Amino acid sequence: MKLKDQVALITGSARGIGKEIATTFAKEGATVIISDINTESAEATSTELNEQGFSSCSLACDVTSMQSVEEMVNKILDKYKRIDIVVNNAGITKDNLLLRMSENEWDAVLTVNLKGTFNCTKVISKVMLKAKKGKFVNIASIIGIVGNAGQSNYAASKAGIIGFTKSIAKEFASRGITANAVAPGFIQTEMTEKLSDKAKEAIFKNIPLGSLGTPQDVAGACLFLASSDADYITGQTIVVDGGMAM
Numbered sequence: 173m174k175l176k177d178q179v180a181l182i183t184g185s186a187r188g189i190g191k192e193i194a195t196t197f198a199k200e201g202a203t204v205i206i207s208d209i210n211t212e213s214a215e216a217t218s219t220e221l222n223e224q225g226f227s228s229c230s231l232a233c234d235v236t237s238m239q240s241v242e243e244m245v246n247k248i249l250d251k252y253k254r255i256d257i258v259v260n261n262a263g264i265t266k267d268n269l270l271l272r273m274s275e276n277e278w279d280a281v282l283t284v285n286l287k288g289t290f291n292c293t294k295v296i297s298k299v300m301l302k303a304k305k306g307k308f309v310n311i312a313s314i315i316g317i318v319g320n321a322g323q324s325n326y327a328a329s330k331a332g333i334i335g336f337t338k339s340i341a342k343e344f345a346s347r348g349i350t351a352n353a354v355a356p357g358f359i360q361t362e363m364t365e366k367l368s369d370k371a372k373e374a375i376f377k378n379i380p381l382g383s384l385g386t387p388q389d390v391a392g393a394c395l396f397l398a399s400s401d402a403d404y405i406t407g408q409t410i411v412v413d414g415g416m417a418m
């Protein structure tokens with residue numbers, strides 16, 4: 173029970189990696205807030221967790237809107253009076269080669285991935301500063317470290333998250349608040365399921381551990397950073413990529 177009695181908010185947690193992080197945290201005793209732009213799906217995930225005997229609630233939130241984030245945070249504080257852990261997980265891709273990339277594709281990815289992380293961190297840091305404790309875990313990507321053709325918007329947003337994380341780690345360190353990032357590589361999700369066998373083979377060749385990662389692999393790194401085991405770790409990025417980028 174590494175997160176007993178902790179209140180953890182995970183953005184974009186109705187499905188995918190965020191849902192797995194929420195499930196892992198709930199199993200470790202946290203009350204998890206399933207926050208997502210997709211309200212129905214967030215409710216379904218929260219119901220699923222509560223039916224398994226865990227503690228959760230769902231809240232609609234579009235991380236790109238400061239107003240939406242403020243409303244969500246007020247509801248959490250009304251209900252639970254505290255927020256101990258935030259995982260900034262909500263993220264999207266809109267891939268294109270730079271010459272074909274529209275301004276909308278650039279803006280959409282930067283706004284959800286980077287501004288969304290800024291919005292949630294800014295609002296919730298006030299709560300944590302008062303409490304003199306808290307943990308931010310920001311989901312970056314290996315693409316933010318090594319880059320990828322066709323993903324300049326995504327790579328910029330994720331590299332931005334890594335720089336943002338280091339900066340807030342320095343701002344908040346003296347106040348008992350840590351901020352770290354997790355940078356997943358290729359993870360088995362709906363997105364990677366669509367890849368052809370040939371494409372997967374090519375990917376496997378570049379992964380020393382020889383397989384795709386799982387959402388559980390990412391959730392395990394998040395759990396470590398959100399728990400007291402990582403109290404003396406801040407401003408770091410844990411890469412979860414099977415050794416691909418080393």
Ligand code: NDP
Nearest residue numbers: 184187188189208209210234235261262263313356359361
């Ligand atoms: P998914 O697309 O499966 O899940 C993302 C969730 O975020 C969805 O429920 C989505 O809602 C929600 N969302 C989208 N926009 C917003 C918004 N504006 N406000 C709130 N919620 C929003 O993604 P993954 O689980 O694959 O990825 C999760 C994180 O991990 C992302 O940050 C991603 O960049 C990162 N990552 C993923 C990798 C992978 O291999 N999958 C690899 C490296 C990093 P909706 O259902 O409506 O779209």
